[in-house]
Amino acid sequence: MSGITIALSKGRIFDETLPLLDAAGIVPADNPESSRKLIIGTNRADVRIVIVRASDVPTYVQYGAADLGIAGKDVLLEHGGAGLYQPLDLEIAKCRMSVAVPQGFDYVQAVQRGARLRVATKYIHTAREHFAGKGVHVDLIKLYGSMELAPLAGLAEAIVDLVSSGGTLKANNLVEVEQIMPISSRLIVNQASLKVKREALQPVIDCFAAAVARQAKA
Ligand code: ATP
Ligand code: MG
Numbered sequence: 001m002s003g004i005t006i007a008l009s010k011g012r013i014f015d016e017t018l019p020l021l022d023a024a025g026i027v028p029a030d031n032p033e034s035s036r037k038l039i040i041g042t043n044r045a046d047v048r049i050v051i052v053r054a055s056d057v058p059t060y061v062q063y064g065a066a067d068l069g070i071a072g073k074d075v076l077l078e079h080g081g082a083g084l085y086q087p088l089d090l091e092i093a094k095c096r097m098s099v100a101v102p103q104g105f106d107y108v109q110a111v112q113r114g115a116r117l118r119v120a121t122k123y124i125h126t127a128r129e130h131f132a133g134k135g136v137h138v139d140l141i142k143l144y145g146s147m148e149l150a151p152l153a154g155l156a157e158a159i160v161d162l163v164s165s166g167g168t169l170k171a172n173n174l175v176e177v178e179q180i181m182p183i184s185s186r187l188i189v190n191q192a193s194l195k196v197k198r199e200a201l202q203p204v205i206d207c208f209a210a211a212v213a214r215q216a217k218a
Pocket of ligand 1: 055
């Protein structure tokens with residue numbers, strides 16, 4: 001397909017991408033929060049947006065169903081990044097990947113003891129790397145959401161999850177015991193698209209880069 005297809009997830013990524021699109025002269029014709037459309041046109045006849053799950057964005061871009069996309073580092077680490085260029089950290093949707101345990105659980109001692117720690121997470125790959133790097137033996141349990149429930153329900157002793165304000169952890173009597181890495185969202189580009197459609201894509205990438213640089217200074 002000629003023209004540019006951009007894959008975005010609705011919610012914070014869509015909202016925080018609007019100013020970047022604006023800087024590139026791209027204005028979506030609908031808001032995915034109120035419209036049920038999965039393909040959204042823009043003010044530019046040659047640019048459309050496809051609305052997909054956050055964790056599906058790299059897949060759409062990898063296979064060229066979208067030329068560009070915006071995805072969190074958390075999602076990209078789990079996907080692996082095959083077929084993708086990641087030219088820009090957009091510094092949006094910022095949070096951190098952390099280990100959390102129930103209040104009163106002695107994490108340091110549990111880790112030192114060398115016993116296997118049961119950890120529930122959506123981020124199996126990142127969690128495995130993290131604990132392997134520390135030499136901590138873990139049994140990882142894959143979840144798709146509401147990680148906070150796992151320790152409370154007795155499914156796991158610890159979770160690996162994204163934290164921003166810490167409000168959700170606090171509301172569930174969990175404490176952050178280790179920060180694994182800072183997380184922000186990146187622009188991703190299909191490698192073949194970048195070669196074939198460079199004339200159309202490069203100006204958009206450049207406008208995003210300029211907007212990020214302006215934001216960093218502000
Ligand atoms: P879904 O809600 O469809 O299950 P999701 O939870 O991954 O998927 P979002 O909540 O929209 O989708 O999160 C999209 C991205 O925003 C995440 O991949 C992450 O990079 C970032 N993010 C997630 N939670 C926060 C947060 N509390 N604060 C800031 N950024 C966040
Ligand atoms: Mg979410």
